[in-house]
Amino acid sequence: MTSAYVGRFAPSPTGLLHAGSLVAALASWLDARANHGRWLVRIEDIDGPRNVAGAAEGILEQLAACGLVADESPLRQSARTALYEAALARLQASGLAYACGCSRRDLELAVAPEAGRARHAELVYPGTCRGGLNGKAERSFRLRTDLVRPGAPGDPVVWTDRRLGPRSEDVATSVGDFVLRRADGVWAYQLAVVVDDADQGVSDIVRGEDLAGNTARQILLQHALRLPTPRYLHTPLVLAASGEKLSKQTGARPLELSRPLDALRAAGGVLGLPAEGTTLAEWLAAGVAAWRERWPLA
Numbered sequence: 001m002t003s004a005y006v007g008r009f010a011p012s013p014t015g016l017l018h019a020g021s022l023v024a025a026l027a028s029w030l031d032a033r034a035n036h037g038r039w040l041v042r043i044e045d046i047d048g049p050r051n052v053a054g055a056a057e058g059i060l061e062q063l064a065a066c067g068l069v070a071d072e073s074p075l076r077q078s079a080r081t082a083l084y085e086a087a088l089a090r091l092q093a094s095g096l097a098y099a100c101g102c103s104r105r106d107l108e109l110a111v112a113p114e115a116g117r118a119r120h121a122e123l124v125y126p127g128t129c130r131g132g133l134n135g136k137a138e139r140s141f142r143l144r145t146d147l148v149r150p151g152a153p154g155d156p157v158v159w160t161d162r163r164l165g166p167r168s169e170d171v172a173t174s175v176g177d178f179v180l181r182r183a184d185g186v187w188a189y190q191l192a193v194v195v196d197d198a199d200q201g202v203s204d205i206v207r208g209e210d211l212a213g214n215t216a217r218q219i220l221l222q223h224a225l226r227l228p229t230p231r232y233l234h235t236p237l238v239l240a241a242s243g244e245k246l247s248k249q250t251g252a253r254p255l256e257l258s259r260p261l262d263a264l265r266a267a268g269g270v271l272g273l274p275a276e277g278t279t280l281a282e283w284l285a286a287g288v289a290a291w292r293e294r295w296p297l298a
């Protein structure tokens, strides 16, 4: 027997759920129910300026209309900054985090003076401030990716996604020492997610494939903080007509929930589930059984 299953859905309250975000919500709920686990909802509202008033409440109403109700009252990250503060302090005390005084302009100059670099490409931080701020003012905090080693020295982070299969990423060369707290004081998504998942005992992360690229950084942070690594399953994305991921930016409209069963059927279709069931409860029960067959835990 594995340890207790705890899953979660963690929306940012930047708008209401649309057809794409319902897929991730439904998948995490189905996986929790299929494994007789608990299902939590966490509102990821640390990036204050991006929050939309009323969106968190609206999302919870949308979930409830679909029969997806959390087993505990939802947590809000904005109320949990003391935990992130403590995690950063632990990393600093063990020499794994440091203050960085580089501005975006400093980074651009340090990283890629050569011509032809894509204008909005991710900058790989070259570790400029590892040895100290050199008179610059403290702006952000970063992780020493060169010192955190989940495997043998020099090995990349390796893990197996339940849907995407074996994955591997050398974070030190793909993104470098990534930010834990931003220059504007906002906690980085990576740190908050890792701290909260561990604090809530989350055993299984089921989320959209657009977030798969964060996994290696989060696993590295789990190692740095000596926290367990959950299992991961990244769900297919719903694409907009343009071929891009469906999002508010690509024209996704909030879910119309006068007919929640239709919304669930559409989300289930993306996940390869059959459309059986004429009521919400029937469809969800059939969905759990179909999910269990399709995505068994190893």
Ligand SMILES: [Zn+2]
Pocket (backbone or CB within 6 Å): 099, 100, 101, 102, 127, 128, 129
């Ligand atoms: Zn720096």
